[in-house]
Structures are given as C-alpha cells and as structure tokens.
Amino acid sequence: MMNFGFKIAPSATINLDNVDMEKFTLLHEMEPDVYKCMACGSCSATCPAGRFTGMSVRKVILDLQRGREKEAVRMLKGCMLCGKCSMVCPRGINTRHLILSVCRIYNEDKQ
Ligand code: SF4
C-alpha cells in the first residue's frame, strides 16, 4: 500500500438503533439534570484529575448518551469526587451526585 504520510481514521459512526439505552434511561429517571448538559466543558477544565487521568464529566455524559459505557466507566476511575466540577457547571448540574448515580447504575465501585 502507498504511504501518503497519513491514515484514514476508522469510522466513528454510532448506530443508536443498536445501542441498549436501558441503563441511561434509568440514569435519566434518577438524575433528570443529565439532559441539561450543554457540553460546555467547564467541568472538564476545572477537574484536577483530568490532566492526569483524562477524567471528564462532559465526555462521560456524551459517552453514556452514545452507549459507550465501557469508555465512560473507565474514565470515572480517575474521579476523586472532590466536587469542583459541581461548582462551575453553568447549568447547575450536581455533577458529583450524577457521578455517584452513574457508578451505582453502571456498577462502578466508588463508595
Ligand atoms: S459544566 Fe455542566 S453543562 Fe458544562 S459540560 Fe460539564 S456538566 Fe455539562
């Protein structure tokens, strides 16, 4: 194959018809604010763990909405539950509480 110095990235398309949204529906019932997120990234910019672990509440919410549970749960391992993200969210989402609910529903031990 010719080497052009770049590669074509694999398709990132997600067919939401094939995604099991049962857990996300449960999360929405427990945390209605999850749909308030506008993906502004303020939480990620403030997160002290983000720089070292890649933790990002914004990405966790987006991944869960897209059925990418494994990626979201893996990211949550870096969270220290400090609550800084809750203080800066312009939509007033209690992100710390949301993280705990996500851990409860997706069986990630954080207690
Ligand atoms: S700060 Fe709030 S609105 Fe912005 S991405 Fe984070 S959770 Fe969503």
Ligand code: SF4
């Ligand atoms: S609670 Fe978790 S996600 Fe939020 S700022 Fe602290 S370490 Fe980051």
